[in-house]
Amino acid sequence: MGLHSGAPVSMRIVPAPPGTGIVFRRTDLDGFEVEACSRNVARVSYATSLMKKGVFISTTEHLLSSCVGVGIDNAIVELDNLELPILDGSALPFVQMIQRAGIRKQRRPRKYLKILREVEMREGNKFIAVHPAESYSVSYSINFPHPLIGKETMQVELSNGSYLRNIAPARTFGSREDEKAMRNMGLIRGASSENCIVLTRDGIENGPLRFPDEFVRHKILDLVGDLALLGRPILGRIVADRAGHAMHTALVSRVLRDRTLWKEVTLPEEERDAPASLGAPASLGSTL
Numbered sequence: 108m109g110l111h112s113g114a115p116v117s118m119r120i121v122p123a124p125p126g127t128g129i130v131f132r133r134t135d136l137d138g139f140e141v142e143a144c145s146r147n148v149a150r151v152s153y154a155t156s157l158m159k160k161g162v163f164i165s166t167t168e169h170l171l172s173s174c175v176g177v178g179i180d181n182a183i184v185e186l187d188n189l190e191l192p193i194l195d196g197s198a199l200p201f202v203q204m205i206q207r208a209g210i211r212k213q214r215r216p217r218k219y220l221k222i223l224r225e226v227e228m229r230e231g232n233k234f235i236a237v238h239p240a241e242s243y244s245v246s247y248s249i250n251f252p253h254p255l256i257g258k259e260t261m262q263v264e265l266s267n268g269s270y271l272r273n274i275a276p277a278r279t280f281g282s283r284e285d286e287k288a289m290r291n292m293g294l295i296r297g298a299s300s301e302n303c304i305v306l307t308r309d310g311i312e313n314g315p316l317r318f319p320d321e322f323v324r325h326k327i328l329d330l331v332g333d334l335a336l337l338g339r340p341i342l343g344r345i346v347a348d349r350a351g352h353a354m355h356t357a358l359v360s361r362v363l364r365d366r367t368l369w370k371e372v373t374l375p376e377e378e379r380d381a382p383a384s385l386g387a388p389a390s391l392g393s394t395l
């Protein structure tokens with residue numbers, strides 16, 4: 108079911124030809140398609156939602172994050188309701204279903220978006236920047252006023268497979284104290300102790316954590332999912348401090364808007380095929 112809508116949903120990922128990108132298809136609306144790209148971004152508070160001609164695809168970040176993490180460039184994601192399933196609140200179930208289906212390399216060389224110049228955005232105490240780099244890495248800091256969290260910082264190199272070990276299993280989180288207000292806003296109708304870490308005033312209700320710093324790892328998971336809206340894998344180093352979906356997606360549209368900030372590149376064969384890379388273009392080898 109969806110985290111915010113609480114609506115039941117079934118999802119299937121099917122292979123797609125090179126150049127497709129990730130496209131959502133609403134099977135309950137005559138197969139209407141919404142591309143996972145920046146111009147379809149509709150809402151960015153609490154979750155990232157896409158909309159095209161009034162058709163919503165909500166809470167896209169965990170699924171898109173898993174696609175980037177396993178190196179899927181092209182796929183059709185079919186769903187029969189407006190929100191992606193929340194599953195266990197992490198990207199791990201998506202990663203596992205993709206791995207079970209298999210990944211197929213495609214012949215066309217993968218195109219990367221290579222950052223050429225630094226971009227910084229600041230809003231109050233929130234900050235996000237991207238710097239030129241030869242690979243995709245993230246340094247993320249959060250500062251939550253909670254005895255279990257406080258200041259957490261994590262740096263991760265995403266092009267060496269560490270996404271699967273260190274980021275994919277990190278679950279979303281929310282606090283009991285905020286629950287009522289969020290439900291009154293029509294949010295988190297599908298939330299439960301099965302699909303998010305529930306924070307109490309001084310601890311957590313449904314431990315143990317999967318990592319002592321699971322919270323900042325989940326923020327990186329969300330960032331990777333939101334940056335997938337660039338439409339191709341990025342070569343750059345992201346630095347974020349207390350950012351969220353709004354700043355992640357603002358960075359995406361800022362970068363795409365200014366063509367002097369980036370160029371499209373392909374990598375030499377040996378780098379593309381090296382185990383350290385995210386892999387060549389791939390789509391799912393079978394349906395799920």
Ligand SMILES: [Zn+2]
Binds near residue numbers: 168169279325329
């Ligand atoms: Zn999330």
